[in-house]
Amino acid sequence: MSNGFQGVDLIGDVHGCAISLCLLLDRMGYRRIDGVYQHPVRKAVFIGDIVDRGPHIREALHIVRGMVEAGQAEIIMGNHEYNLLCYLTPGSGVDGYLREHTPRHQRIIQQTLDQFSGHQAELDDYLEWFMQLPLFLETERFRAVHACWHQGLIDRFRSEQGGNRIDRDFLHRSAVPESFEWEVMDRLLRGTHLRLPNDEVIVSKDGFKRRFFRTKFWAEDPQRMGDVVFQPDPLPEHIARLPLTDSQHADLLYYGPEQKLLFMGHYWCEGLPVPLTDNIACLDYSAVKYGKLVAYRLDDEKVLRKDKFVWVDVAREVGRLDTELGS
Template sequence: MTEDFQGVDLIGDVHGCAISLCLLLDRMGYRRIDGVYRHPTRKALFIGDIVDRGPHVREALHIVRAMVDGGQAGIIMGNHEYNLLCYLTPSPDGRGFLREHNPRHQRILQQTLDQFAEYPEELNDYLQWFMQMPLFIETDRFRAVHACWSQTLIDRFRAEHPDGRIDHEFLLRSSVSGSFEWDVMDRLLRGTHLRLPNDEVIVSRDGFKRKFFRTKFWAETPQRLGDVVFQPDPLPEHVARREIQPSQREDLLYYSPDEKLLFMGHYWCEGVPEPITDNIVCLDYSAVKYGKLVAYRLDDETSFRRDKFVWVDVAREVGRMDAELGG
């Protein structure tokens, strides 16, 4: 991210919602010139997860990559770009892939795999492009990461990878549970989480059975599990009331109010977009589930403001458009 633009427009998880993305860029004053969306004074930054789930993954990738290659946008890696890389990268022992080919993983990636079925060389080119995406961006004014800012992991990673990008060997090692590489990708791209007590299982809205729940990393003095849960699916009341144990606290982080402005995606928020805290914003508002595709227009403010959010209401605006197009 360079300083030759007057402002930065940070855009949340696209997930193949190319129509919504075009509407959002147009709403913010970007115009498509020679195949690239451009703004006369601003630059975009995508928070990852361009692929999977949505109906127009290829089109979304074309739009975003054209902007990045044309110097009109930056991008960081999301967990879905990482998952696709692992799903299609053979394991070193030759007995499979870095990400298991099971029904759950197949279901999440199916839209992307189907849309690229007739374009294998193009897909391989995008996989190479994913490897060029940094895991995070930090400027003098703000930070951006897909799911969670862990200063300890980032400091060590940056010492070994100053450009913020992984290489092939790092990718291979990241599939080994408990390795440093695993911890980096899990924490930065998936966030903090805790195991449900007593081997309990909750069924999420998308039909997955989960033994973990996503947690906040900005709760200063949480006492109970309900104080740290951060996901659309609520905890059962008896679980939410349980006190946080010392061993569980070790898996929680705290991003303090005096740290830089932080942007993230990943968490499937709902309702009207607003800051989580004065210095933390989540830009994922479930666009692919007919929620909102959201951007924040950052200028020179030092704390987040509600009036700086811009969004496309997918159910109201794009759902109607799909119907008109016979989609």
């Protein structure tokens, strides 16, 4: 790393778990100096989704933004930062905003709205900051994106936008379904997915009805739907056994083992943190659902190692302090 940094600590979805974040940073040797967490030789990279769901969203944002502005961290945009931007940005949508104000959308961001109640100027300032967040990072050694690395979309985005950040016009165009801008935000921030057959619906553990399921983009030769599902909620067995059609194969991506190390969040993993492949790691282990807030401590390795993960077990170490309102 340049500027004196010798290693990178990539941190998964925080979702307002500020207490867990403080514990994780402390565990990795970061110390709060003049109000900012910093490490003498390492730099943090946040994989997005700092907002929504958790009990200490404002505090988490303050920690992360302070580190970024002090040069101690970098951050990429998550789908929850993007969704909040669209929900609160006036536009030509059904409700007069870029993101429709449905009960489902309201439920997802309600904790953020509640915790910023009475702090509108502060919220407006964070929304402006979100506009500056890159959608992805790429160095000589690794890549980071919130949900999915799609090289074709990224190449076109770089060519048209001149970098890795959106602007206000791009944000508005991204609200138009099936547009290039919509596809960029959907794929990079939400990942790949397939529609459930025969208009079937599955209900997730958090009560959401879903007509799509999230899919792997690193399965080399998948044959059935069960070969590509990547989410905590399993597919019903009769769906998992169905063979993938030609059109479904065409919708899948493949990130091969020859490509750079890739870090992402988004997918609500469970269990013990381990690499998905030799060159892909997901860092979202459901911290806000009593899971783990996870980081990967990257040095000079070319193959990901399971012993490089470090985490805070929220249920055991933090409990209700960091996962319930009113703590």
